[in-house]
Amino acid sequence: MTTSGKAPTSAVGTCAVGMGTFSILTALYFAQGLPFGFFTQALPVVLRDSGFSLFAISATGILFAPWALKFLWAPVVDRYGTRRRWLLTLQLSSSALALGMACLDLESTLRWLFVGIAMMNVLSADVATDGLAVERLGPRQRGPGNAIQVGAYRVGMIAGGGGLLYLFSIAGWRGLFVAMAIALLACTIPVWWLPRTGESRAPRPAASPATTAVAWWSRLRRPGIVALILLIGAYKFGDSMGSSLIGPFLTDSGLSLSQIALVKGVLSSLGALAGAAAGGWVAYRYGRRSALLIGGIWQTASLGLYLASSMEIGGFGLIVTACLAEHVFGGVATVAVFTVMMDAAEIAHAGSDYTLLACSIVVVQGVAGLAAGLIGDLAGYPMLFATSVVASAIGCAVMVIALDRGVGPAGVHATLRATSAT
Incomplete structure (x- = not known):
């Protein structure tokens, strides 16, 4: 059993930094972010424009339960089939579902839209992509590799949250979902270059008396994993709370759908690319700890800009700066x-393993979103953003201090020491 987090010296290791790997990961994470971005960024704007309360909008987060529960079927994906087969099946199914939603009448009722969102989330909560990324990226390549992952995913989210919102404003539901289907299909093309067999994959998990359905429990029981999940939750809670209702905040600030699409589309895309590149460079050049500290501090500062804007300071210019x-x-x-x-x-x-940790972030986002909706309805946006600033600052401090004291899995600290030393 590998505990150091190092990639095996095999065909997987030799192709870890190939452009083919980066191209595939870029396409797949963009494909994950596109529908997720529309449903989490653009849909709240549409719902708020239709008169939904902030808490009701936040409550739609239950539709994203598949992202929080995907660790349950992660052992099945690890144990059976190839990455290529799983990816092709899920990507093509997502594209077909989007095309099917384009044929529905969503103008009279949103019932089928919510059903479609739940189904899309089952298909988009993709374990195979995460496993492929972990297998093909060595410890030194994970900073740049995650820059590509985060950049592609965030651009996908922004394309879904801004680009598809703009398309919705001029072409309605049908044009939106046709465009989504085409984009998801296009993102499937690089997957065809993956090996048709499992030869490039890491060794399959050894046989275990535990059934596949509960195999995840053994992963959760690894030393330090629960502590790391709690630290990740603390680090992301404040940011998730503040960002969950940005769309409704922009609507209530008087921005039109096209203005919101511009701010959350073009401008935010540039910011997402710059942030991902900067994060990858800091993690590669200065190590994980510095990246966590710098990212946490400035993430908190950006929430402070929303706080000032909610207090009617700075006008439209500050809103754009905050986004x-x-x-x-x-x-x-x-x-x-x-x-x-x-x-x-x-x-x-x-x-x-990676999916289990990723699910913790989704759970945190859901809880933070509900808290944000409740605070926003009861006390308004200034209190919401003030709370998110405090929570983000505390979470950043807790995670950095805890890692400094050796809390978490041994593999994390081995890599922390190695990257800090270089």
């Missing part, structure tokens, strides 16, 4: 966290 800063500095923090998560994953259980 840009959120994606730049949030990108740095996210790259740092995802890199640490990869360090904690064992190669033989790549999909299961």
Whole structure:
């Protein structure tokens, strides 16, 4: 069993930094982010424009339960089939579902839209992509690799949250879902270059008396994993709370759908790319700890800009600045966290381990979103953003201090020491 987080010296290791790997990961994480971005960033704007309360909008987060529960079927993906087969099946199914949703009448009722969102999340909560990334990226490549992952995912989210929102404003539901289907299909093309057999994959998990359905429990019981999950939750809670209702905040600030699409589309895309690149460079050049600290501090500062804006300071210019800063500095923090998560994953259980940690972030986002909706409805946006600033600052401090004291899996600390030394 591999515990150091190092990639095996095999065909997987030799192709870890190939452009083919980066191209595939770019396409797949963009494909993950596109529908997720629309449903989490653009849909709240549409719902708020239709008169939904902030708490009701936050409650739709239950539709994203598949992202929080995907660790349950992660051992199945690790144990059976190839990455290529899983990816092709899920990607093509997602594209077909989007095309099917384009044929529905969503103008009279949103019932089928919510059903479609739940189904899309089952298909998009992709364990195979996460496992592929962990297998093909060595410890030194995980900073740049996660920059690509976070950049592609965030650009996908922004394309879904801004680009598809703009398309919705001019072409309605049908045009939106046709475009989504085409984009998801296009992102499937690089997957065809993956090996048709499992020869490039890491060794399959050894036989275990535990059934596949509960195999994840053994992964959760690894020393330091629960502590790391709690630290990740603390680090991301404040940021998730503040960012969950940015769309409704922009709507309530008087921005039109096209203005919101511009701010959360073009400008935020540039910020996301810059943040991902900066996060990858900091993690590679200065190590995980510095990336976590820098990302956490500036992530908190960007939430402070929203706080000032909610107090009617700075006008439209500050709103744009806050959105840009959120994606730049949030990108740095996210790259740092995802890199640490990869360090904690064992190669033989790549999909299961990484997915388990990723699910913790989704749970935190859901809880933080509900808290944000409740605070926003009861006390308004200034209190919401003030609370998120405090929570983000505390979470950053807790995670950095805890890692400094040796809390978490041994593999994480071995990589922390190695990257700090270089």
